[in-house]
Amino acid sequence: MSDGDSFRVLLVEDSPLDAKLVTLLLEAVQSPRFHVQHAERLGDAVVLLSQHDFDVALLDLMMPDCNGLEGLERLSADAPDLPIIVLTGVTDEGVALEALRRGAEDYLVKDEATSDSLLVRSIRYSVERKRAELEIRRLNTELEERVALRTAQLRASEARYRNVVEGQTELIVRWLPDGTRTFVNDAYCRYFEKTSEELIGKSLFSWMSSDEQRQALQSRIASISAENPVARGEHKGTGPDGETRWQRWTERGIFDENGVLLELQSVGQDITEQKLTEGALRRAERLASIGTMAAGIAHEINNPIAAVLNAAEAAMRFKDDPDAKHLLERCLDNVVRSAHRCRLIVENVLKFSRQEPTERSLADINSVVRDSRVSALPYAERENATIDLQLADDLPPVWINELEIEQVLTNLIDNASRSAEGPIRVIVRTTRTKDGVRISVADDGPGMTVEQRQRAFDPFYSTRQRQGGTGLGLSIAHGIVEGHGGKIEIAGEPGEGTAVTVDLPIDAEDGKID
């Protein structure tokens, strides 16, 4: 290729005169230098082309063995990279323009072209133009190749993705932040019993039947950012046949380089069965514990009922005996007291087995402790017990049902008060813990053995004479504390007194069982 300083010119001109003229003209130029080779006929030009390299061709459109533009085409075909300047003897713009359209870089009218500067300029221009043209073409080709490669790579990657994704039994969906699905895998389609055409382009939210569900998803989207691109959650929705379905989803956000959320990919699993099993398991556990409790209830109620039978039988005999009036009264009194005990047992059992979540509010534990002391005081005084409070002043408020917790504490204080015959000192202490608050009820009574501590929370387990008590207090207390997401524990050896600690978290969860 020309280096801009010299050009090798192929002159295709049938008129020797014209040829000579052009050759002289060009070779006279000092800079750049032109080396001209002349072909009288197109055929010769083609031969020369095959033997030498040229930078440019000057083509006379009127040649003996071809006419006009055909010659141009032939030459172009043979040397597609060669810039061609057509020379015409006729001032026929139409032909000239057509020549340009067909690939000539320039045209010159012979008579006018006798100016060497015009010729030189035209040659330079044509060569340059051709070069640029070739470069563009080259770049285009390169680009096309790259695109083809990229496309092939993408396709391969897409195929791999699809393999991975379709092979999953997990549900995979990609969607825009507004909920519109852009991709669904096979499993997803099968799960919802729809084709991918029916799903893509539609919004995820249209599957959801309640605002709650929509809210849940919205908040998951909101929690995703470039720093934390992943969100996980369980989702309750409605299946194609109207029944409730549960899934566990992992959402991943796809961001552009500015951190803008472009798309989300969610991978999900159906956990409906698991949820049902969990529910069934909980119900079975509850039923089992109800069974145990039923046995316990039967036992508890047996005594008062047996007493009623005995007393009534005795009463039947006393009623005809005029001297036995007071004995008759004792019988009837026994019946009344026994019946009351039954009622109490039933009440407590119902309370124990009730499962609805109860009203909660933010409360100051210290004030609840003070209230329970007030409730427990009369009984404590009868049992010769004193109740001292040691309350911390840095307690956070806790989310509890005040009435229930008060009931628990009163029960614990009562237990402490009657733990021994003689004087008892009961200390109720509140402290702050890492997760919430701790209340401890301690006494200096006889303490409990390992067995007593282990069985203390069993329904109907009681270590004292059944004087109006039902043995249910601690098991109810346990249920209440657990329902608040807390813990209750008993410590203390025989001879060391007893301490019952109740731990309550700050944001107690609802111990909901369905």
Added chain:
Amino acid sequence: MSGQSFLPMSVALAQSTVFVVDDDPEFRESVSLLLESMKLNAEVFVSAEDFVANYDPGRGGCLVSDVRMPGMSGLELQKWMLDKQIKLPIILVTAHAEVPMAVEAMRAGAVDFIQKPYSPQQLLERVQQALREDERRRAEERADEATQRLLDSLTPREHEIMDLLLDGANAKEIGNRLKLSTKTVDFHRRNLLDKMGVDSLVGLALIVRPREQ
């Protein structure tokens, strides 16, 4: 027969006491009332320990005890009584239907193992049965003691001769054996029969031999 102390059953029962051990106050009281309505003596205890501390083994009657109590259980009480060789009949009462427990109790000699709630009639029948049993046993014991006292009053020679007589030997054989004359043997024989308060050898056999078994 003289020398034996037999009491008429009704009088004996009147001196018996039904001891009631149960930690449940209403139940305890109702049993007491029920027994009273049958003109039986009842004494109540709040626990097995209470009974153990206060019972006088000389007193007859029977025991009605709950099985499950805080502290010493009814079965443990039964064992204690066996250990102390207190032969008071026991009726165990329970709110639980526990077969192994019942079997154990019955094997250890309980009169019955009743489940609460039960018909008061059933309890009364059992109590009366137990009281009769106890009285019978006591009567036998008293008879034994009486016989023993009489035997203690015999001289060694009289003992010898009594044993030989009960073995079936006649006076002649005894005399040969003991190097005594028949007349001496007869003399001792008359004395010992008299001391023992019987008229004949048969009568003697009736009170001595069963005891030896």
